[in-house]
Amino acid sequence: MEYIKLYNGVQMPTLGYGVFLVSPEECERCVSEALSVGYRLIDTAQAYQNEEGVGNAWRKSGIKREDLFLVTKVWISNAGEEQAAKSIDESLRKLQTEYIDLLLIHQAYGDVFGTWRAMEKAYRAGKVRAIGVSNFQAGRFFDFVHYVELKPMVNQLECNTLSQQTGIEPILGESGTKMMAWYPLGGQGTDGIVKNELLTTIGAKYNKTAAQVALRWLTQRGIVAIPKSSHKERMAQNIDIFDFSLSDADMAQIAKMNQHDAGTIDFGDPQFVKYLIENYGCGYDVETLQVNALQKESVEALARKAAELGPVMYFIDTAGASPNQANPEHIVNLDMLGTGYAVDAFGEVMAEGGAG
Helix, strand or coil: CCEEECCCCCEEECECEECCCCCHHHHHHHHHHHHHCCCCEEECCHHHCCHHHHHHHHHHHCCCHHHCEEEEEECHHHCCHHHHHHHHHHHHHHHCCCCECEEEECCCCCCHHHHHHHHHHHHHCCCECCEEEECCCHHHHHHHHCCCCCCCCEEEEECCCCCCCCCCHHHHHHCCCEEEEECCCCECECHHHHCCHHHHHHHHHHCCCHHHHHHHHHHHCCCEECCCCCCHHHHHHHHCCCCCCCCHHHHHHHHCCCCCCCCCCCCCCHHHHHHHHHHHCCCCCCEEEECHHHCCCCHHHHHHHHHHCCCCCEEECCCCCCHHHCCCCEEEECCCCCCCCEECCCCCEECCCCCC
16 A cells, blocks of 8 residues: 655555435445455544444454544534534544544535534544545635634545546645545446546556556556445455556656546536525435336436436445345435436446535
8 A cells, every 4th residue: 555645744545436316325334345355444434324334344344443544524504613523523433433534525515614613622632633625626725725723734636537626736735635546447438537548558568457547557657546336346456556657758648638627517617506405404314215116227217217207316225236136225306406316337326426
C-alpha cells in the first residue's frame, strides 16, 4: 500500500474500499471481504445507512484499530453545529470506534459553517484525526476555505480518467488539500473506462486490466481512490495495483481521455441545491421500500417501478446478483434528483449520475 500525507501529518492510504450503494444487510460481508484481501481504508457516510455494518466488520476482523483508516461524512440533515456534533457521536457509536480517521461534510449546502465548527471541535477533542469536505466544486471550495480556521485536509470528488478534476487541483493546492476520488472507475457508462481500448493496451504491457490502470493513474497523481465492488475477486484485483508504475508517456496518454473535467454532476445547479435544502433541511430518513412482489423482475422493470414512485433517484440493490438475476430485497431511496438506474460493466448496480 502507498500513502499520502495530509497537511497535519496524518498518513492516508491511497486506495480504499467504498460502500456507497452497499445495503446495510450486505455491508458487513462486503467490508469483511475487503479487509481480508488487504484494504485498510473504508469509506462510508451517514447517508449510506451502513456505518453499523462497517463497525461490525472491522470489530470481527481482528485487525488493530490503528491499522485501519475509517472515513465517514456528515449529511445535510445533520448540518449545524449542535446537530452535527450529535451526529458525529452517533457515527462513532455505529462504527464502534473512539475516533474517526477522516470526517467530511457530505454536501456543500445547509449550515456548512456550523457543521465545520462542530468538526473542528471534534478534531481538537481527538474524536477525529482529519477533517475535510465532499462535492465542494471549485467556486464553492474557494469561498469556503476563506472563512474557516482549519482548512479542509481532503476534498472528495467524482474523479476518474474521464473526469480528471485538473481545474480544481491548483485551488486545492493553495490550502494543502488532497483529493479523494469517488467513482474512480466511473458510474453510468463505466464501459468507457473498464473496457477502454487505450487503458487495455497500456495494461497489457504490465499484465494489468484497464480498471487497474485507471486506478493506478489516480494513485500516481496522489489522489486517493475508493472503488466499490460486491465481488471478492474484483476487490482483490482493484487493490493489486502497487507492483507496477505507469510511465510518463502512459500518464500523458491517459490525460487525453478527459471529457468532463469537473465531473458529470453540477452540484451548483439551483434545482439540485433547492431539492437538497427543501428535502433535508429538517432531517430525513432513507426510505426502504419492500418490493417482494417484484422479486423476479429484471433491473429494467425495477427501474420503471422506481420511476413510478416519484421524482427522485432510486437505486436497485441486487445484493451481488447479475442484472438478469436481480433478486433485490429493497429499493433504496437516496433522494437524488431524477429517476433511473445504471449497471456497470461488471453487472453491479450504480447510480445514474449519483453523488458519492
